[in-house]
Amino acid sequence: GAVxxxxxxxxxxxxxxxxxxxxxxLDFQATTMFWYRQxxxxxxxxxxxxxxxxxxxxxxxxxxxxxLINHASLTLSTLTVTSAHPEDSSFYICxxxxxGNIQYFGAGTRLSVL
Amino acid sequence: LAKTTQPISMDSYEGQEVNITCSHxxxxxxxxxxxxxxxxxxxPRFIIQGYKTKVTxxxxxxxxxxxxxxxxxxxxxxxxxxxxVYYCLVGDMSTxGFKTIFGAGTRLFVKA
Numbered sequence: 715g716a717v718x719x720x721x722x723x724x725x726x727x728x729x730x731x732x733x734x735x736x737x738x739x740l741d742f743q744a745t746t747m748f749w750y751r752q753x754x755x756x757x758x759x760x761x762x763x764x765x766x767x768x769x770x771x772x773x774x775x776x777x778x779x780x781x782l783i784n785h786a787s788l789t790l791s792t793l794t795v796t797s798a799h800p801e802d803s804s805f806y807i808c809x810x811x812x813x814g815n816i817q818y819f820g821a822g823t824r825l826s827v828l
Numbered sequence: 829l830a831k832t833t834q835p836i837s838m839d840s841y842e843g844q845e846v847n848i849t850c851s852h853x854x855x856x857x858x859x860x861x862x863x864x865x866x867x868x869x870x871x872p873r874f875i876i877q878g879y880k881t882k883v884t885x886x887x888x889x890x891x892x893x894x895x896x897x898x899x900x901x902x903x904x905x906x907x908x909x910x911x912x913v914y915y916c917l918v919g920d921m922s923t924x925g926f927k928t929i930f931g932a933g934t935r936l937f938v939k940a
Contacts, residue, residue, distance in 0.1 A: 715874060748928065757915070758872070758930040807871045809928070815860045815920070817928055819871030 716742050716812045720820030727798055728828055735793045735823045737808030743788035744810035748817075749781075752805040764791040798827045832916045837935040846903045848934050850916030853897045858920040861892060861899045866913045866933070875914075876901065903936075911938045 717740040727733050737747055745766045750758040762783055763771040770783035780802075782794040791810075795802055803826050809819040833851040840846045852861070860879050864872035876883055878890040878899070889902040903910060915933040919926055 718871075720871070750930075757932050760927055760929060763927060805869065809871070816862065816874055816877060818874065819864075822869065822871045824869060 715816070716740075716810075716818045718808065718810050718818045718820045720808055720823055722823060723821060724824045724826075726826045726828065729799050730797055732794055732796045733798055733825060735795075735806055735808075735825075737791045737793070737810070737820055739789045739810045739812075739818075742810075742812040744791075744812070745788060747785060747791040747808055747810045749783065749791075749793050750807045750809070752807060752822075758807060761793075766791075795825065798825070800827045803827045832918055832931045834914075834916055834931060834934045836932060837937065839937050839939065840906055841939050842907055843905050846906050846910070846936060846938075848901045848903075848914055848916075848936070849898055850901070850918075851898045852916070852918045855896050855918050856920070859918050860920065861890065861896075862917045862919075863888070863890065863901045864915045864917065866915065872915060906936075906938045908938050908940060910936065912936060 719738045719740050721736045725733055747764040749761045751761050752758045760773050761776045764783045764785040766785045766788055772778045785791040805822050805824055807822045809817050811817045862877040863875045865875050866872040876888045876890045878892050880892050883890045891900045913933040913935050915930055
């Protein structure tokens with residue numbers, strides 16, 4: 715199957731700093747990528763749809779100025795958590811779909827804000 | 829988007845067959861049924877996908893009745909490593925703007 719790579723897998727940062735998470739499709743081009751957030755023992759919550767060459771589409775309740783998404787190429791989308799606070803600590807997961815009906819997910823990024 | 833309903837949790841023993849049923853009464857004509865597996869602190873992993881009748885691959889089988897209002901994921905002879913959360917997703921993912929919305933999933937716990 716297709717491979718989606720996510721980096722870093724784990725990051726610890728101080729409150730007030732910004733953190734960038736990368737999501738790459740390694741063996742296919744992705745005009746659309748998705749970003750999810752998952753809290754412990756809960757399901758994945760869709761945050762935004764990342765569109766190559768255009769603005770991301772955010773789900774209701776997700777602050778676009780807080781979670782900056784840049785989809786600069788057909789294989790790379792980045793999520794920047796700006797001015798991170800402890801409540802932003804979570805597991806962030808990206809995904810992408812090659813042509814067809816199957817979605818592939820990255821391994822996730824554990825963000826801990828101190 | 830078709831809403832899905834799954835059992836919150838299931839227990840099983842090693843070597844048993846496990847069947848997890850997902851209800852999706854509002855499934856649309858173009859929708860596919862896809863199952864994912866997620867281990868703690870990992871992204872979901874694709875297991876199997878089907879449209880109707882039965883699909884089988886090296887890890888699971890998917891049974892879909894004629895009315896497509898439900899589906900059953902069958903895991904043959906589970907092992908401890910099959911302990912995970914299983915998500916049933918329904919939709920037409922071939923549409924570029926389709927958004928995958930996850931339900932609560934089924935937490936499977938396999939005991940020795």
